[in-house]
Amino acid sequence: xxxxxxxxxxxxxxxxxxxxxxxxxxxxxxxxxxxxxxxxxxxxxxxxxxxxxxxxxxxxxxxxxxxxxxxxxxxxxxxxxxxxxxxxxxxxxxxxxxxxxxxxxxxxxxxxxxxxxxxxxxxxxxxxxxxxxxxxxxxxxxxxxxxxxxxxxxxxxxxxxxxxxxxxxxxxxxxxxxxxxxxxxxxxxxxxxxxxxxxxxxxxxxxxxxxxxxxxxxxxxxxxxxxxxxxxxxxxxxxxxxxxxxxxxxxxxxxxxxxxxxxxxxxxxxxxxx
Amino acid sequence: xxxxxxxxxxxxxxxxxxxxxxxxxxxxxxxxxxxxxxxxxxxxxxxxxxxxxxxxxxxxxxxxxxxxxxxxxxxxxxxxxxxxxxxxxxxxxxxxxxxxxxxxxxxxxxxxxxxxxxxxxxxxxxxxxxxxxxxxxxxxxxxxxxxxxxxxxxxxxxxxxxxxxxxxxxxxxxxxxxxxxxxxxxxxxxxxxxxxxxxxxxxxxxxxxxxxxxxxxxxxxxxxxxxxxxxxxxxxxxxxxxxxxxxxxxxxxxxxxxxxxxxxxxxxxxxxxxxxxxxx
Ligand SMILES: Nc1ncnc2c1ncn2[C@@H]1O[C@H](COP(=O)(O)OP(=O)(O)OP(=O)(O)O)[C@@H](O)[C@H]1O
Ligand SMILES: [Mg+2]
Numbered sequence: 435x436x437x438x439x440x441x442x443x444x445x446x447x448x449x450x451x452x453x454x455x456x457x458x459x460x461x462x463x464x465x466x467x468x469x470x471x472x473x474x475x476x477x478x479x480x481x482x483x484x485x486x487x488x489x490x491x492x493x494x495x496x497x498x499x500x501x502x503x504x505x506x507x508x509x510x511x512x513x514x515x516x517x518x519x520x521x522x523x524x525x526x527x528x529x530x531x532x533x534x535x536x537x538x539x540x541x542x543x544x545x546x547x548x549x550x551x552x553x554x555x556x557x558x559x560x561x562x563x564x565x566x567x568x569x570x571x572x573x574x575x576x577x578x579x580x581x582x583x584x585x586x587x588x589x590x591x592x593x594x595x596x597x598x599x600x601x602x603x604x605x606x607x608x609x610x611x612x613x614x615x616x617x618x619x620x621x622x623x624x625x626x627x628x629x630x631x632x633x634x635x636x637x638x639x640x641x642x643x644x645x646x647x648x649x650x651x652x653x654x655x656x657x658x659x660x661x662x663x664x665x666x667x668x669x670x671x672x673x674x675x676x677x678x679x680x681x682x683x684x685x686x687x688x689x690x691x692x693x694x695x696x697x698x699x700x701x702x703x704x705x706x707x708x
Numbered sequence: 709x710x711x712x713x714x715x716x717x718x719x720x721x722x723x724x725x726x727x728x729x730x731x732x733x734x735x736x737x738x739x740x741x742x743x744x745x746x747x748x749x750x751x752x753x754x755x756x757x758x759x760x761x762x763x764x765x766x767x768x769x770x771x772x773x774x775x776x777x778x779x780x781x782x783x784x785x786x787x788x789x790x791x792x793x794x795x796x797x798x799x800x801x802x803x804x805x806x807x808x809x810x811x812x813x814x815x816x817x818x819x820x821x822x823x824x825x826x827x828x829x830x831x832x833x834x835x836x837x838x839x840x841x842x843x844x845x846x847x848x849x850x851x852x853x854x855x856x857x858x859x860x861x862x863x864x865x866x867x868x869x870x871x872x873x874x875x876x877x878x879x880x881x882x883x884x885x886x887x888x889x890x891x892x893x894x895x896x897x898x899x900x901x902x903x904x905x906x907x908x909x910x911x912x913x914x915x916x917x918x919x920x921x922x923x924x925x926x927x928x929x930x931x932x933x934x935x936x937x938x939x940x941x942x943x944x945x946x947x948x949x950x951x952x953x954x955x956x957x958x959x960x961x962x963x964x965x966x967x968x969x970x971x972x973x974x975x976x977x978x979x980x981x982x983x984x985x986x987x988x
Contacts, residue, residue: 502888522894532885535984536907546893549903579984597893 445513447600449499449524449633450475453508455658456494467658468494471508474652474661478600478633481624481670483644484652485637487699491659492637496605499635500526512600522546525594529606531586533578539589540565540574546597564592568622584615588622595630602627604636608643617679620647624674641695645669645688646679653698663698667691768954776954777961785955786946788938790962796938798966800856800931801924804863808920812868813913816875817901829872837869841927845934854935866927867920874916878909911982918974925967940966 456469469491476482476499484492497503498510501520510517517524525546533542541548543564544557552560565574568588573581581589587607594602604623608616624647627634638644644651647670655662672682682688750770756762757769764772780790788796818825819833845862852858882905890904932941940963947955979985 500888500892502891520888520891520894522892524892526889526892528885528889530883530885532883532889534886534904534907536910536982545890545903549890549893549895549899577983593889593893603892 447478447513447523447633448475449478449510449512449601449635451495451498451508451510454498454505454510455507456491456498456503457506459506467506469498469505470658470660472659472661474664476601476633476635478631481627481634481636481647481649482652483636483638483648483650484654485639485641485644485695485699486654486659486662487656488639490654490656492654493605494659495654496526496603496635496637499601500524500603522550522597523600524603525597525599525601526603526605527587527590527594527607529609531578531583531590533586533589533593535578537578538574539570539576539578539581542578542589543574543592543596545593560596561592564595567595567626568592569618582615584611584619587611587619591622591626595626595632599632601633601635602630604634606637606639609639616643621673623647624670628674641692641699642683644695645691646673646682651691651695653695655698663695665691665695765951765953768957773954773957773961776952777958780955780958785943785952788943790943790958793938793940793943793959794962794966796936796942797928797932797940800859800863800939801921801928801970804860804867804924805917805921807860808864808867808871808924809917811864812871812916812920813875815868816872816913817879817905819872820876820879821905833869833872836865837873841866842930845930849934858934859931859936862931863924863927867924870920870923871913871916874912874919875909878912878916879905881912882908911978911985914974914978914982918971918978921970921974922967925963925970929963 451472451474454469454472455467457467472495484495486492494503498505499517501510501517501524504518512523534545537545540558540561543561544552547557547560562574565571568591570585570588570592573585576585578586578589590607607623608619611619620643623634623636627647636644636647645667648667649670651663651665651667652661653663653665654660669682669685669688673679753767754770757764757767768776777790779785782789784790784792815825815829815833819829820826841862844865845858848858848861848865852861886904886908887900890900895903928939929941929944932939933945936942940959944956944959944963947953947959
């Protein structure tokens with residue numbers, strides 16, 4: 435596979451957190467910092483997985499990147515330009531699919547294009563392509579409530595792709611799926627990342643998932659959320675090269691990283707208890 | 709003890725055995741109980757009028773009500789047939805519905821989405837909501853006269869709170885993920901409103917419309933009491949003055965039937981427009 439993206443031909447976009455801290459302000463009453471002094475950058479050819487305990491601020495981090503909330507201090511920028519609102523260059527996939535039940539699968543996928551007044555025929559064509567891409571050929575006319583959880587997430591991912599974003603922001607998109615479906619969706623995420631040329635920020639509770647997919651795993655430790663580790667990994671390339679996931683998971687390198695990350699998350703908990 | 713008593717009552721059975729009453733409940737659907745109740749009421753009515761226990765002036769027999777109903781359809785009463793009276797009433801209802809939807813949805817949106825909007829409209833809605841329409845009918849007549857406008861205004865006012873409040877509830881329950889998703893695809897505020905908020909709130913708004921139709925229909929008779937020349941409410945009122953009780957009863961039955969029809973049609977439209985309903 436090699437390094438994805440022809441980075442020599444043009445500069446790859448970079449999403450950067452610069453000294454970002456966040457508290458939910460007077461409304462939250464506690465006034466405590468949720469994120470403290472985060473420095474993190476995400477290139478548009480990277481797949482960064484963020485793990486950390488519940489409440490460590492993972493979703494807050496993603497919402498900041500998406501522009502849904504503003505940092506209390508510091509700034510978030512793409513290629514040096516400060517982000518102050520959501521934009522079509524960053525598409526989000528949610529844990530609860532957030533699809534629109536009044537639209538069928540095809541029109542859900544074409545929704546970002548409809549917002550941009552793309553002609554109907556072109557929207558249709560693009561949506562059909564994306565349906566194939568996410569493994570749902572011929573499902574365009576299906577109603578949202580006729581789809582299984584896994585299929586809905588596929589539609590949600592296709593919809594985000596239709597937006598042709600530079601960054602895909604995924605907040606536990608596979609969290610609610612069963613193990614088998616989850617495995618298939620993980621492969622889909624990898625394929626999409628390698629083909630779409632968009633940078634991925636994936637939030638997950640699964641260390642294994644983070645290791646299998648990401649090029650970097652970021653561990654967020656709580657109170658206030660800060661980056662406890664930022665580890666480059668490369669198992670995703672092996673998955674993409676067609677190696678069975680089961681043999682990858684048996685590697686010593688995989689095991690030791692799995693342990694390191696588990697310790698990192700657990701240490702934090704021990705520290706808190708002390 | 710309590711449980712077995714309830715079973716006993718629900719089954720309408722005279723036998724005390726639990727087993728038996730359960731079996732009877734399965735073979736005896738509720739709709740049959742309802743039908744039998746209606747049959748019993750009509751039988752009682754027939755008996756009361758047949759043996760002249762109550763004078764026909766107060767309670768005409770079912771047969772003469774039926775005859776007067778046919779007469780209403782074919783010949784009519786006070787210069788209009790039943791269809792014309794019904795048409796006049798329905799026209800008022802739908803004009804009022806149009807007006808209250810036209811005003812109520814934007815007001816609901818304003819209350820749900822802006823602090824200023826809430827500050828302005830909340831007290832007005834809260835003032836209007838508990839008022840019986842009959843209470844402000846005279847005032848409306850003083851203001852806009854006794855013509856068609858006053859009737860439509862009163863019915864609209866009766867409908868407005870239901871539509872405003874259901875719009876508010878609908879807009880407030882829109883999931884923030886749905887809105888954020890659209891924003892992350894580059895939707896403008898207007899596009900979010902048009903493509904996400906309104907369709908998300910539609911099930912609630914339609915429920916509001918259905919409730920409003922009910923409220924409007926029950927206000928109709930009162931609104932038509934004053935200076936109307938056509939309408940079901942007017943027809944009943946006129947018939948009562950001439951003590952034509954069979955027409956009064958026919959009118960009441962017609963009003964009930966149309967209310968039922970409106971409700972059914974509204975539910976059908978709801979199912980058609982928002983098949984996802986509460987599923988998503
Ligand atoms: N809208 C909000 N207002 C106030 N506090 C919030 C808000 N959202 C999150 N928080 C707080 O910020 C902290 C981090 O929350 P966040 O949702 O980012 O955690 P998370 O890592 O995504 O957790 P999980 O793994 O359970 O999804 C928590 O303590 C939470 O209570
Ligand atoms: Mg979260």
